[in-house]
Amino acid sequence: MDEMDGSTPRAKIDDVARLAGVSTKTVSRVLNNEPNVREATRARVKEAAASLNYTPDFSARSLAGQKSYLIAMFYDTASQGYLSQFQAGALVQCGEYGYHLLVERCDVSSPGAGSRVADIASRLRVDGVILLPPLSNDADVTAHMARSSVPFVQIVPADLSAASCYLNMDDAGAAYELTTYLIGLGHRRIGHIKGHPAHGASVQRYEGYCKALEEAGLTADAALVSQGLFSISSGEGAAEDLLAKSNPPTAIFAANDDMAAGAINAARARGLVVPDDLSIVGFDDSEIASVTYPPLTTVRQPIEDMARGSVDLLIETIKANGETRAGSADRFRHFGFDLVERGSATPPRRS
Amino acid sequence: MDEMDGSTPRAKIDDVARLAGVSTKTVSRVLNNEPNVREATRARVKEAAASLNYTPDFSARSLAGQKSYLIAMFYDTASQGYLSQFQAGALVQCGEYGYHLLVERCDVSSPGAGSRVADIASRLRVDGVILLPPLSNDADVTAHMARSSVPFVQIVPADLSAASCYLNMDDAGAAYELTTYLIGLGHRRIGHIKGHPAHGASVQRYEGYCKALEEAGLTADAALVSQGLFSISSGEGAAEDLLAKSNPPTAIFAANDDMAAGAINAARARGLVVPDDLSIVGFDDSEIASVTYPPLTTVRQPIEDMARGSVDLLIETIKANGETRAGSADRFRHFGFDLVERGSATPPRRS
DNA sequence: CTGTTAGCGCCTTCAC
DNA sequence: GTGAAGGCGCTAACAG
Numbered sequence: 148m149d150e151m152d153g154s155t156p157r158a159k160i161d162d163v164a165r166l167a168g169v170s171t172k173t174v175s176r177v178l179n180n181e182p183n184v185r186e187a188t189r190a191r192v193k194e195a196a197a198s199l200n201y202t203p204d205f206s207a208r209s210l211a212g213q214k215s216y217l218i219a220m221f222y223d224t225a226s227q228g229y230l231s232q233f234q235a236g237a238l239v240q241c242g243e244y245g246y247h248l249l250v251e252r253c254d255v256s257s258p259g260a261g262s263r264v265a266d267i268a269s270r271l272r273v274d275g276v277i278l279l280p281p282l283s284n285d286a287d288v289t290a291h292m293a294r295s296s297v298p299f300v301q302i303v304p305a306d307l308s309a310a311s312c313y314l315n316m317d318d319a320g321a322a323y324e325l326t327t328y329l330i331g332l333g334h335r336r337i338g339h340i341k342g343h344p345a346h347g348a349s350v351q352r353y354e355g356y357c358k359a360l361e362e363a364g365l366t367a368d369a370a371l372v373s374q375g376l377f378s379i380s381s382g383e384g385a386a387e388d389l390l391a392k393s394n395p396p397t398a399i400f401a402a403n404d405d406m407a408a409g410a411i412n413a414a415r416a417r418g419l420v421v422p423d424d425l426s427i428v429g430f431d432d433s434e435i436a437s438v439t440y441p442p443l444t445t446v447r448q449p450i451e452d453m454a455r456g457s458v459d460l461l462i463e464t465i466k467a468n469g470e471t472r473a474g475s476a477d478r479f480r481h482f483g484f485d486l487v488e489r490g491s492a493t494p495p496r497r498s
Numbered sequence: 499m500d501e502m503d504g505s506t507p508r509a510k511i512d513d514v515a516r517l518a519g520v521s522t523k524t525v526s527r528v529l530n531n532e533p534n535v536r537e538a539t540r541a542r543v544k545e546a547a548a549s550l551n552y553t554p555d556f557s558a559r560s561l562a563g564q565k566s567y568l569i570a571m572f573y574d575t576a577s578q579g580y581l582s583q584f585q586a587g588a589l590v591q592c593g594e595y596g597y598h599l600l601v602e603r604c605d606v607s608s609p610g611a612g613s614r615v616a617d618i619a620s621r622l623r624v625d626g627v628i629l630l631p632p633l634s635n636d637a638d639v640t641a642h643m644a645r646s647s648v649p650f651v652q653i654v655p656a657d658l659s660a661a662s663c664y665l666n667m668d669d670a671g672a673a674y675e676l677t678t679y680l681i682g683l684g685h686r687r688i689g690h691i692k693g694h695p696a697h698g699a700s701v702q703r704y705e706g707y708c709k710a711l712e713e714a715g716l717t718a719d720a721a722l723v724s725q726g727l728f729s730i731s732s733g734e735g736a737a738e739d740l741l742a743k744s745n746p747p748t749a750i751f752a753a754n755d756d757m758a759a760g761a762i763n764a765a766r767a768r769g770l771v772v773p774d775d776l777s778i779v780g781f782d783d784s785e786i787a788s789v790t791y792p793p794l795t796t797v798r799q800p801i802e803d804m805a806r807g808s809v810d811l812l813i814e815t816i817k818a819n820g821e822t823r824a825g826s827a828d829r830f831r832h833f834g835f836d837l838v839e840r841g842s843a844t845p846p847r848r849s
Numbered sequence: 850c851t852g853t854t855a856g857c858g859c860c861t862t863c864a865c
Numbered sequence: 866g867t868g869a870a871g872g873c874g875c876t877a878a879c880a881g
Contacts, residue, residue, distance in 0.1 A: 157620060159858060170868045175860060183866055205622050206560040207858035210873050215557065227582035227785060234581075238603045247622065249600050252589045269508060271556050271598065379789060408789040415791070434578060438730060438759040440766070440791035510874060521852045526876060534850050558874030561857045565876095 158199035167195035178203060205247075215272040218461060219249040221264055221288075222279040224343070226377055226405050228433030229450060233302075236454025237277065244462050249273060253282060255345055261287035265295040275461035278302060281345035283313070298464040300457045305347025312464050312478040314457045318348045321446045321484040322355025322400070325428055328444075328486060329398045330363045333494040334426065338371040338396030340385040340406050346377070352402045352430065371396050375406045382406025386413035390425075397425065397495040404429035404436045404445055411439050411491070426492035432485075441490030449482055456480045509550035518546035529554060556598075566623040569812060570600040572615055572639075573630040575694070577728055577756050579784030580801060581630075584653075587805025588628065595813050600624060604633060606696055612638035616646040626812035629653060632696035634664070649815040651808045656698025663815055663829040665808045669699045672797045672835040673706025673751070676779055679795075679837060680749045681714045684845040685777065689722040689747030691736040691757050697728070703753045703781065722747050726757045733757025737764035741776075748776065748846040755780035755787045755796055762790050762842070777843035783836075792841030800833055807831045 160178075164171045169192060176184050177192040184192075195201075209215035218241060222230065234250070241248050251267060253260055260282075268276050276299035282288050284305035292299045293311060301313040329337050339356045342349030353372070360367045370392055373385035382401050389396055390413060401407035407429030411421050419425045421441055429436055432447035460480055511529075515522045520543060527535050528543040535543075546552075560566035569592060573581065585601070592599050602618060604611055611633075619627050627650035633639050635656035643650045644662060652664040680688050690707045693700030704723070711718045721743055724736035733752050740747060741764060752758035758780030762772050770776045772792060780787055783798035811831055 160860095161858085171859080172861090172868060173866090176867090179860090185866065188866085202617055202621050204561075204858055206557045206566065207873095208860075209557040210555075210561050210875090211858070211860040212873085213860090225582075227578045230585075231576075231578035231581050234601065235603070238601065242603075247600055247602070247618075249598055250585065250589065251598070252586070252593075266553055267598075270553050379785060405785075411791075412789065434730060434756075435786060435789055438763065438786055439789050440762075511876095512874085522874090523852060523876080524850090527851090530876085536850065539850085555874055558857090559876075561859090561873090562875040562877080563857085 157204070158196075158201040160201070160203070162199055163192065163196045163201050166199060167192045209272045214465075215274050216246050217249055217271060217273040218246050218275045218277060218458065219251055219268055219271065219273040220277040220279065221251045221253050221282050223253055223255045223282055223345075224377070225279060226403060226431075226433065228404070228431065228435060232433075232450040233279065233454040236451035237458050239451075240455040240458035244458075246274070246458070246462070253288075255281050255285045255288065260285065261289075261291035264288050265291040265297070268292070268297045268299075269295055273297065274465050275299060277457055277461065280304075280348060281343065284347040285345070298461055298468060300461045300464075302453070302457060303348055305350060312460050314453055314460065314480050314482070316348075316448060316453065316482045317484065318351035319355035319358070321430070321448075321486075322352040322402075323359045324355075324484075324486055325430070325446055326356045326359035326400055327363070329400065329426060329428065329492060330359060330365070332398070332426065332492060334396075334398040335365060335495075336368070336371065336394065336396045336398070337365075338373070338389045338399040340373050340375040340382055340389070340399060340401040340410060342375060342402035342406070343377045344374070349377075349402055356400055370394075375402065375409075377403050377405060379405045379409040379412075382409030383413045384409075386410035386427075387416075390414065390417050390419070398492065399425065399427050401427065401429050404431045404433045404443055407443050407445070407491070408435050408439045411441075422491050422493040423496060426495070428492050432487050436487075436489065439491070444489045444492040445487050447485040447487050449484075453482050456482070508555070509552040511552070511554070513550055514543065514547045514552050517550060518543045560623050565816075566625050567597050568600055568622060568624040569597050569626045569628065569809065570602055570619055570622065570624040571628040571630065572602045572604050572633050574604055574606045574633055574696075575728070576630060577754060577782075577784065579755070579782065579786060583784075583801040584630065584805040587802035588809050590802075591806040591809035595809075597625070597809070597813070604639075606632050606636045606639070611636065612640075612642035615639050616642035616648070619643070619648045619650075620646055624648065625816050626650060628808055628812065631655075631699060632694065635698040636696070649812055649819060651812045651815075653804065653808060654699055656701060663811050665804055665811065665831050665833070667699075667799060667804065667833045668835065669702035670706035670709070672781070672799075672837075673703040673753075674710045675706075675835075675837055676781070676797055677707045677710035677751055678714070680751065680777060680779065680843060681710060681716070683749070683777065683843060685747075685749040686716060686846075687719070687722065687745065687747045687749070688716075689724070689740045689750040691724050691726040691733055691740070691750060691752040691761065693726060693753035693757070694728045695725070700728075700753055707751055721745075726753065728754050728756060730756045730760040730763075733760030734764045735760075737761035737778075738767075741765065741768055741770070749843065750776065750778050752778065752780050755782045755784045755794055758794050758796070758842070759786050759790045762792075773842050773844040774847060777846070779843050783838050787838075787840065790842070795840045795843040796838050798836040798838050800835075804833050807833070
């Protein structure tokens with residue numbers, strides 16, 4: 148290997164300006180699609196930039212101007228399926244707009260989480276922040292972000308009082324529909340495994356479950372509700388509790404697919420056959436839902452679309468902030484769901 | 499909501515210098531843990547910084563100095579489990595060193611992938627790059643990175659000729675052990691579902707499989723090898739092909755857990771009972787391995803540790819580059835594996 | 850041990 | 866339509 152110091156140093160804006168015979172400001176205008184440049188000049192600059200293989204430096208741009216083309220995505224815990232899908236969608240949409248994605252993990256419950264999130268956003272000069280649950284519904288985090296002047300989008304926030312943009316999904320409605328589906332199958336003793344308590348969606352799903360029971364005139368039995376944490380093992384543990392009761396449920400609605408998968412394992416460990424002895428349904432329609440046995444009846448959430456929508460929303464907000472400082476009204480986007488019937492729920496065995 | 503422009507503007511290094519009664523350079527020295535500052539001065543500066551809630555600006559630091567405290571992780575496709583785990587490990591280790599992680603998706607097969615990767619790395623001024631497979635074994639990508647002077651670590655590269663740092667795992671050895679395990683169980687017709695052809699690991703695992711067969715004096719039957727793409731559905735399709743043969747295998751080794759899970763589905767669709775009629779083993783020990791039925795016998799890869807190791811390696815390289823331009827010898831880290839026995843493989847049924 | 854001067858590469862404000 | 870000067874916040878290279 149030779150001692151050459153690598154490739155030619157990166158071209159700078161001055162190089163382009165010199166080659167095109169214009170000032171750096173004109174190059175800047177062309178690069179940023181600003182007006183007030185004659186078409187001929189614009190073309191000449193573009194050509195010069197291309198021939199020098201010039202692409203602007205993010206740090207310099209970020210320091211001098213007001214755009215960094217950086218978006219930060221903060222998450223605490225997230226199931227593998229949810230994170231992967233969300234990130235995939237976010238990356239696609241960032242690519243569309245020339246943005247780059249920074250990922251950060253932050254423990255919601257740790258002290259100072261809010262100020263840490265806001266500090267990172269501001270030090271890194273990110274143009275926007277995506278807050279995944281449970282960070283999206285933590286008061287400390289959202290309060291700090293709201294004060295920071297950095298646009299942020301909350302993914303399925305529990306509390307809509309923070310005047311920012313957010314992305315919504317009818318978790319309660321989906322849970323209601325799923326529970327009603329089980330009732331329609333003939334189940335009367337329906338258990339529920341709640342999701343991680345810090346997630347707003349957990350509460351929503353629990354409420355939808357309760358509402359469905361009430362409307363059907365079924366008494367909500369506290370003994371049929373168990374707390375999970377969205378993980379496979381927590382679902383397994385919660386299901387064990389439920390199944391050990393003297394009068395166990397004939398169906399279990401787990402607040403996500405991972406827990407439902409854990410519940411299937413727990414049922415099998417007790418010698419129960421799913422769905423003959425016990426119906427189990429999940430939530431998310433993640434990959435895991437198609438590899439359990441039986442495959443999970445669940446609710447499909449369009450996670451990737453939601454991710455893309457959140458980036459869209461954020462970038463619109465960024466642009467709006469740039470053009471007019473006007474306090475645009477709360478902006479949000481709503482997403483639907485689909486009930487996906489697979490094999491894990493059937494009518495209860497006649498007893 | 500009031501019209502206040504948010505919180506107080508961020509303190510700058512000058513503010514700290516003024517408050518501490520020193521020059522900005524001294525503040526800089528303290529912040530970067532450089533020598534040549536009296537302990538008393540150092541303490542005074544730290545105190546001033548803390549009281550002003552000062553934290554340095556990344557863009558400015560990156561533009562002026564040679565460190566951005568940014569690492570970029572590039573990936574193309576990756577199974578949900580692999581990506582989530584790797585990213586989790588990388589984030590932990592980045593946190594240890596005050597680094598932040600940028601994620602980028604890049605299609606290996608797209609034209610110009612190499613120059614795009616290198617361009618992004620240089621525009622963003624990242625201090626280092628992590629290349630996940632299959633990018634880690636793409637000649638175009640590694641060549642461009644090698645020329646770029648940005649340190650990069652290749653995760654399980656297929657070809658070690660690119661003189662950079664990398665992270666290794668004995669894929670062939672693990673596959674050999676797993677196949678030998680199946681042979682030890684009494685299987686003679688062992689099928690294999692290959693992984694995505696762009697991944698070096700796919701080749702390694704296939705070779706380990708072949709070697710084990712040879713050593714056992716079994717003829718490698720090309721009809722028992724099918725091509726997959728690491729996805730669940732590709733595994734399902736590949737298994738269908740294998741099982742439709744006139745003389746199907748009694749055991750299948752899939753090159754990852756996702757494909758093994760798909761293979762279980764395919765077997766079930768044909769009315770076969772796993773493992774009684776067909777043994778199936780996977781690779782990775784991902785979450786999915788514990789929710790299939792039966793749960794997968796597989797090989798555990800310490801993905802999170804590998805991710806942490808890769809960040810370590812990168813940061814060591816970055817430091818080494820900074821201190822001495824000396825061409826440090828190839829540096830790498832090697833990781834072991836464990837055979838994890840679950841329920842998906844047993845001796846073949848006597849025929 | 851500490852401070853001064855200069856400049857990273859770009860965008861901003863204002864002139865022209 | 867275009868250009869010139871100035872500065873974003875920090876670190877580098879030297880000076881003391």
